[in-house]
Amino acid sequence: MKAVTFLLHTQQPILATSLQGDPNSDVSHPYIPGSMIRGFLIGRYLQKNRIKVNDDTLDIQQLPNVKRLFFDAKTTRYLNAYPLIDNKRTLPTPRSWYKDKGVTFSEDKEKTIYDFSKIPLEEQKELTNDYEENLSPKLLEENFCLVDEDEVLLYKVKRRINIHNKRDRKRGKGIEGSGAVFSYDAIDAGQTFQGVVLCETEEDQSIIESLLQHKDVWLGGSQSAGYGHAEIQLLNNNHEYYEVESASRERIENQANLTVTLLSDTIIYNECGQIVSNPETLRQILSDALNQELKFQENGIYASSIIVGGFNRKWGLPLPQTPALAAGSVFVFENIDISSDKFHEFLDNAKKIEKQGIGERRVDGFGRVIFNWLNEETEEYKAKLFNPEFQTTQQAQNKEPLKSESSKIAVGIANRIVRKKLDDLIIQQVSKISLTNPEEISNSQLSRLMLVARQVLYEVEFEQTKYENERRSITELVEPINNLLHNLPSNALKQFERSKLTENIKQCLNVEDSWLQNVWRSNPETKHLIADDQPKVIIAGEDKDIDTYITLEYSLRLIIAVVKKIMKEKNND
Amino acid sequence: MSKYTIKITLLSDTTFGRGDGVAGLVDQEVEHDRYGFPYLRGRTLKGLLSEECDNLVAVLSDENQRQHWQKISNELFGVPGSTLGTQGKIHLGDACLPSDLRTEIAAQIDSEEKKKQNDKKYKPKLTSTDILESLTTIRRQTAIDTETGISADHSLRSARVILRELIFESNILFETELDENSDDDQDMLALLTVGTLALRRIGSGRNRGKGHVKCSLYDSAQEITKNMNYIQRFGRNK
Numbered sequence: 001m002k003a004v005t006f007l008l009h010t011q012q013p014i015l016a017t018s019l020q021g022d023p024n025s026d027v028s029h030p031y032i033p034g035s036m037i038r039g040f041l042i043g044r045y046l047q048k049n050r051i052k053v054n055d056d057t058l059d060i061q062q063l064p065n066v067k068r069l070f071f072d073a074k075t076t077r078y079l080n081a082y083p084l085i086d087n088k089r090t091l092p093t094p095r096s097w098y099k100d101k102g103v104t105f106s107e108d109k110e111k112t113i114y115d116f117s118k119i120p121l122e123e124q125k126e127l128t129n130d131y132e133e134n135l136s137p138k139l140l141e142e143n144f145c146l147v148d149e150d151e152v153l154l155y156k157v158k159r160r161i162n163i164h165n166k167r168d169r170k171r172g173k174g175i176e177g178s179g180a181v182f183s184y185d186a187i188d189a190g191q192t193f194q195g196v197v198l199c200e201t202e203e204d205q206s207i208i209e210s211l212l213q214h215k216d217v218w219l220g221g222s223q224s225a226g227y228g229h230a231e232i233q234l235l236n237n238n239h240e241y242y243e244v245e246s247a248s249r250e251r252i253e254n255q256a257n258l259t260v261t262l263l264s265d266t267i268i269y270n271e272c273g274q275i276v277s278n279p280e281t282l283r284q285i286l287s288d289a290l291n292q293e294l295k296f297q298e299n300g301i302y303a304s305s306i307i308v309g310g311f312n313r314k315w316g317l318p319l320p321q322t323p324a325l326a327a328g329s330v331f332v333f334e335n336i337d338i339s340s341d342k343f344h345e346f347l348d349n350a351k352k353i354e355k356q357g358i359g360e361r362r363v364d365g366f367g368r369v370i371f372n373w374l375n376e377e378t379e380e381y382k383a384k385l386f387n388p389e390f391q392t393t394q395q396a397q398n399k400e401p402l403k404s405e406s407s408k409i410a411v412g413i414a415n416r417i418v419r420k421k422l423d424d425l426i427i428q429q430v431s432k433i434s435l436t437n438p439e440e441i442s443n444s445q446l447s448r449l450m451l452v453a454r455q456v457l458y459e460v461e462f463e464q465t466k467y468e469n470e471r472r473s474i475t476e477l478v479e480p481i482n483n484l485l486h487n488l489p490s491n492a493l494k495q496f497e498r499s500k501l502t503e504n505i506k507q508c509l510n511v512e513d514s515w516l517q518n519v520w521r522s523n524p525e526t527k528h529l530i531a532d533d534q535p536k537v538i539i540a541g542e543d544k545d546i547d548t549y550i551t552l553e554y555s556l557r558l559i560i561a562v563v564k565k566i567m568k569e570k571n572n573d
Numbered sequence: 574m575s576k577y578t579i580k581i582t583l584l585s586d587t588t589f590g591r592g593d594g595v596a597g598l599v600d601q602e603v604e605h606d607r608y609g610f611p612y613l614r615g616r617t618l619k620g621l622l623s624e625e626c627d628n629l630v631a632v633l634s635d636e637n638q639r640q641h642w643q644k645i646s647n648e649l650f651g652v653p654g655s656t657l658g659t660q661g662k663i664h665l666g667d668a669c670l671p672s673d674l675r676t677e678i679a680a681q682i683d684s685e686e687k688k689k690q691n692d693k694k695y696k697p698k699l700t701s702t703d704i705l706e707s708l709t710t711i712r713r714q715t716a717i718d719t720e721t722g723i724s725a726d727h728s729l730r731s732a733r734v735i736l737r738e739l740i741f742e743s744n745i746l747f748e749t750e751l752d753e754n755s756d757d758d759q760d761m762l763a764l765l766t767v768g769t770l771a772l773r774r775i776g777s778g779r780n781r782g783k784g785h786v787k788c789s790l791y792d793s794a795q796e797i798t799k800n801m802n803y804i805q806r807f808g809r810n811k
Contacts, residue, residue: 012615053657216746224663224664226615229746313656316659403671406670409674410678413703413707414707416708417707538698539699540674540681
């Protein structure tokens with residue numbers, strides 16, 4: 001199949017609204033629908049060819065390419081852009097896959113997935129009834145997967161839920177009739193999706209590729225207000241494209257059963273012309289298309305239905321809502337007996353179905369079908385979640401130095417983290433300290449000490465606003481406290497000594513062998529924050545350590561806190 | 574594609590609310606990403622800018638003048654309802670802290686998380702909570718009972734505020750290049766410039782002291798909001 005493949009890197013959340021949730025919320029599909037890709041490419045085509053709004057775009061005489069490129073599913077099909085992991089386009093998780101209830105997938109440990117479409121009914125019963133296995137089957141919540149033999153990588157699209165409110169423009173707030181709270185559940189930014197446009201000729205391929213040259217694109221709702229920005233990266237398209245690893249011939253020839261998996265939502269009509277989401281109708285359609293009567297295997301249907309819609313931006317109106325068979329539905333048919341002369345015809349028909357899809361809105365990527373996608377012998381898979389390899393780490397490796405503004409913020413962050421940790425340490429330290437004889441010292445002596453400590457604290461804080469070379473020395477700063485302790489009258493001196501406050505203060509003010517450094521190194525909340533053998537917090541390459549001024553500041557804070565504590569305890573007594 | 578940047582400097586503590594709180598901690602949480610960086614949503618910023626522009630247009634005295642600038646405003650911001658014809662030309666992004674800083678810190682947090690994943694006992698040196706707490710603080714307030722003059726019962730509320738002096742940047746993109754010779758395009762830029770200058774209050778409690786900001790608009794080379802030509806252009810007669 002000729003195809004144009006490209007990547008969409010989401011720069012902002014994408015609001016690809018599906019018909020879920022309550023009326024006050026927009027819940028996005030977990031993928032970028034083909035209709036959305038077709039819409040933006042039509043817009044670009046009109047702009048590029050200067051086609052006006054009132055021109056008849058379907059007039060083949062005037063505009064011979066438009067119908068073929070955008071409105072005819074036989075010639076061009078815009079497939080849904082599914083998430084890209086490990087440089088491969090994921091596919092919807094088959095609905096025949098079950099996990100044991102309570103199992104949650106992780107990035108490091110593999111868990112078992114059971115493919116019930118491959119396990120005979122008796123064995124399924126054994127699994128659920130067996131005392132050891134005691135399987136309680138549950139469908140997978142992860143929407144997309146990448147299969148490599150019996151190993152599976154699962155991917156759950158990251159989402160961003162935002163709550164918005166509508167305000168009345170004149171009143172400046174929400175009022176009755178002109179105000180509402182609503183939420184947007186969108187695909188989050190920073191993810192990559194692979195889009196595919198299937199076409200028939202090289203000419204069409206090159207036209208579509210030319211439309212994808214401009215890398216910035218806006219998709220989905222609220223495009224002008226923080227949603228929908230994505231970047232296009234065109235891939236090399238000089239090879240045949242298959243949605244799965246191999247061509248249909250190999251898959252059908254190598255397997256006895258015929259298993260049909262829907263790779264996108266599928267809209268089908270029954271013989272009365274009604275849109276239904278009925279497996280029997282699908283069987284009839286496939287039987288007709290393959291020219292071979294198909295019969296469901298017992299317990300061979302793993303399907304669910306969904307309501308699909310859409311939005312036509314040109315009309316400014318929503319599309320009709322219709323039921324559809326959900327992507328990932330699996331249908332297992334009984335062995336088909338095909339004589340060798342009919343087998344080629346069967347293969348051709350199957351290939352055509354895989355290429356063209358079935359049902360309605362195929363141009364928008366609906367109705368993608370695949371035969372015998374998974375190996376029929378693999379009943380169980382080992383699955384884990386995709387580990388995104390921390391893309392930000394890779395981005396940061398190609399970094400340039402931080403701008404001065406950013407660097408200033410980084411220093412600020414580091415400073416605040418250090419101070420928060422120190423505040424916590426002080427609280428813990430104060431609760432630990434208790435004087436041996438607090439009643440020996442009077443409140444007036446404590447107040448005198450607190451006043452001096454406050455004065456010094458104020459000066460220390462002021463000194464920290466200066467450049468390092470302009471600051472006064474620590475000895476100079478603590479002088480008022482030393483003076484207080486040395487010049488105490490004899491009575492006051494006795495009070496300080498009996499309560500052992502002098503000793504504690506001297507210990508506190510020793511910034512060389514600081515209590516703060518020791519506590520930082522021993523406290524479980526801070527002991528891991530050490531770099532170059534020093535207490536340090538590093539943010540974006542900017543570090544903040546505990547210098548002597550901070551040590552003095554927090555020592556003074558500790559003295560004041562302890563003094564307050566003693567006064568409070570004395571008053572309580 | 575034309576690209577401009579709005580810089581929002583916080584002059585007072587600001588709450589970019591997200592409509593909910595954290596039980597037991599704060600009644601009004603600020604909008605922040607998974608790394609703890611607060612940001613203002615593009616949708617909110619567009620609402621604020623278009624409101625300022627509408628207010629400026631509404632006070633124009635001349636009817637013809639007003640109609641012309643209203644048309645420019647509609648072209649710039651679009652009108653409600655999603656059709657190709659009524660879609661706004663502007664694409665506003667979220668207003669975030671500088672991207673180089675965010676990328677760098679995000680990488681640091683990711684690497685710490687990875688270490689934590691590999692070793693459950695490992696204590697990360699940096700978490701998103703550290704970042705959020707270092708860029709914000711929590712403010713508490715009560716209502717005053719007018720009769721007693723003391724705080725009213727059950728009225729204590731707490732809100733997280735983003736610290737002042739931080740600068741947030743939002744990209745403004747136009748899908749097509751704005752033409753220097755096109756009157757309409759230059760009018761659009763003029764309206765955007767005056768709207769940006771008029772935007773002084775953002776976020777919750779903005780009429781009560783919080784959310785005082787200074788906004789400026791830049792193109793790739795210089796600050797447009799300092800260019801008097803754009804300011805004088807606004808409101809001129811057609």
